[in-house]
Amino acid sequence: xxxxxxxxxxxxxxxxxxxxxxxxxxxxxxxxxxxxxxxxxxxxxxxxxxxxxxxxxxxxxxxxxxxxxxxxxxxxxxxxxxxxxxxxxxxxxxxxxxxxxxxxxxxxxxxxxxxxxxxxxxxxxxxxxxxxxxxxxxxxxxxxxxxxxxxxxxxxxxxxxxxxxxxxxxxxxxxxxxxxxxxxxxxxxxxxxxxxxxxxxxxxxxxxxxxxxxxxxxxxxxxxxxxxxxxxxxxxxxxxxxxxxxxxxxxxxxxxxxxxxxxxxxxxxxxxxxxxxxxxxxxxxxxxxxxxxxxxxxxxxxxxxxxxxxxxxxxxxxxxxxxxxxxxxxxxxxxxxxxxxxxxxxxxxxxxxxxxxxxxxxxxxxxxxxxxxxxxxxx
Numbered sequence: 001x002x003x004x005x006x007x008x009x010x011x012x013x014x015x016x017x018x019x020x021x022x023x024x025x026x027x028x029x030x031x032x033x034x035x036x037x038x039x040x041x042x043x044x045x046x047x048x049x050x051x052x053x054x055x056x057x058x059x060x061x062x063x064x065x066x067x068x069x070x071x072x073x074x075x076x077x078x079x080x081x082x083x084x085x086x087x088x089x090x091x092x093x094x095x096x097x098x099x100x101x102x103x104x105x106x107x108x109x110x111x112x113x114x115x116x117x118x119x120x121x122x123x124x125x126x127x128x129x130x131x132x133x134x135x136x137x138x139x140x141x142x143x144x145x146x147x148x149x150x151x152x153x154x155x156x157x158x159x160x161x162x163x164x165x166x167x168x169x170x171x172x173x174x175x176x177x178x179x180x181x182x183x184x185x186x187x188x189x190x191x192x193x194x195x196x197x198x199x200x201x202x203x204x205x206x207x208x209x210x211x212x213x214x215x216x217x218x219x220x221x222x223x224x225x226x227x228x229x230x231x232x233x234x235x236x237x238x239x240x241x242x243x244x245x246x247x248x249x250x251x252x253x254x255x256x257x258x259x260x261x262x263x264x265x266x267x268x269x270x271x272x273x274x275x276x277x278x279x280x281x282x283x284x285x286x287x288x289x290x291x292x293x294x295x296x297x298x299x300x301x302x303x304x305x306x307x308x309x310x311x312x313x314x315x316x317x318x319x320x321x322x323x324x325x326x327x328x329x330x331x332x333x334x335x336x337x338x339x340x341x342x343x344x345x346x347x348x349x350x351x352x353x354x355x356x357x358x359x360x361x362x363x364x365x366x367x368x369x370x371x372x373x374x375x376x377x378x379x
Contacts (some may be wrong), residue, residue, distance in 0.1 A: 009060065012134055029256035040083075041080070041104070042105065043068075044110045045072075045077045046076050047076075047109075047111055048109075048111070048113060049112050050094060051072075055072050055079060056079070056092050057091055059090070060088060068080070075150065079091075083102065084225070085106050086193055087193050087225065087226050088101050088193065088197060089101075091109065096116045097116075101193055101194055102124060103124055103126045105123075107123040107124055108122040109121055110121055120136075126192055128274075133155065135359045139186030141177055141178045147235055149171060151167055153167055153173065155167055161287075161290075168287075172369055179209060182199070182201070183202075184201060185198060186216045190218040191218040192221070193221065195221065195337070196217065196226045199216075200230055203233065203344075204346060205240075207238050211238075214315070219357070233344075240360060242340060244360060245360075246359050253328060253329075254327070261358070263348070264303070265357060268355060268374070268378060269303060270288070270353055271351065271352040272302065273305050273349065273351070273352075274304055274348055274349055275306050275334065275348060276306065276310075276316065280349055281348050284366060285304075287366070294371075300378060301328045302326070303325060303327075304327045307340065308333065344363075350364055351365055351370060353373060353377070355373070361373065
């Protein structure tokens with residue numbers, strides 16, 4: 001009797017366990033299904049200035065794909081469907097487009113067709129944060145930046161190169177303020193997709209900055225596609241972080257001779273990345289010539305590497321600038337340059353300083369900031 005009762009109790013206990021496991025598996029299955037389906041969004045648009053056409057939502061990038069589409073009738077449209085995840089997308093209205101952060105279920109977009117960039121967007125916390133951040137940057141950075149830039153242009157027109165260099169150095173130092181604004185904003189909003197966008201914008205080819213901003217994001221944001229893309233970008237920049245050997249760089253002289261930067265080991269090297277079509281690059285040459293006169297005799301080599309697509313335009317610019325140091329051409333041009341990708345160069349002028357062993361001492365450094373660094377390392 002006791003044995004039979006024990007068996008009955010055992011069977012009952014096991015049945016309860018199997019029921020519990022079944023419930024758990026069902027929950028896991030539901031979660032998995034939810035992950036696969038992404039999230040559903042409804043975008044209601046009201047566009048002045050057009051009657052008919054087509055509205056569609058697409059992914060970003062060169063190989064963007066259309067996710068949702070619908071006709072426009074009397075200036076109104078409704079896009080509804082499942083998206084892979086919350087994130088930044090491209091809203092196309094006939095032939096015009098705007099970037100749109102989607103993290104809400106019901107989004108309203110109101111705008112004039114001729115001013116689509118100034119759309120009034122409701123229902124998205126990320127878009128609200130974008131407006132808040134834009135206002136913050138305007139008040140804490142852009143106003144002073146605009147004034148310094150206007151002063152710089154005026155001084156430049158007067159021909160006072162030294163004072164112009166001082167003013168440009170102030171502008172460059174102001175960039176650190178914008179970075180700190182981004183850092184504090186991400187700290188306050190680590191679990192929003194807009195923070196990924198800010199981190200991407202402020203990385204600017206700098207591994208140390210990019211890693212610091214990425215690390216502030218929440219685990220959920222790091223798991224998104226755009227979070228993973230940021231991580232990949234930061235990891236790639238680790239190959240050109242401060243203190244590591246400069247990635248292998250090869251470029252051609254005007255005579256077609258292939259030069260490797262490794263051949264300059266034993267010297268401090270200032271690498272100046274530019275192009276003939278880049279006005280600020282041509283202006284930066286004036287400051288570099290001053291630094292060349294001061295430091296060339298102290299074991300510092302200067303090398304300019306152009307991203308020009310045209311050999312003729314590059315040679316013409318070299319002749320016009322009368323560059324007194326080695327000038328090379330990356331024949332793959334701006335778009336296909338492996339050098340640009342390896343160093344994380346997003347804009348030019350871009351200057352890299354190497355020590356005698358070929359390690360990176362500084363990146364994206366210019367004017368008086370570059371001079372101060374040269375004084376520091378050469379002494």
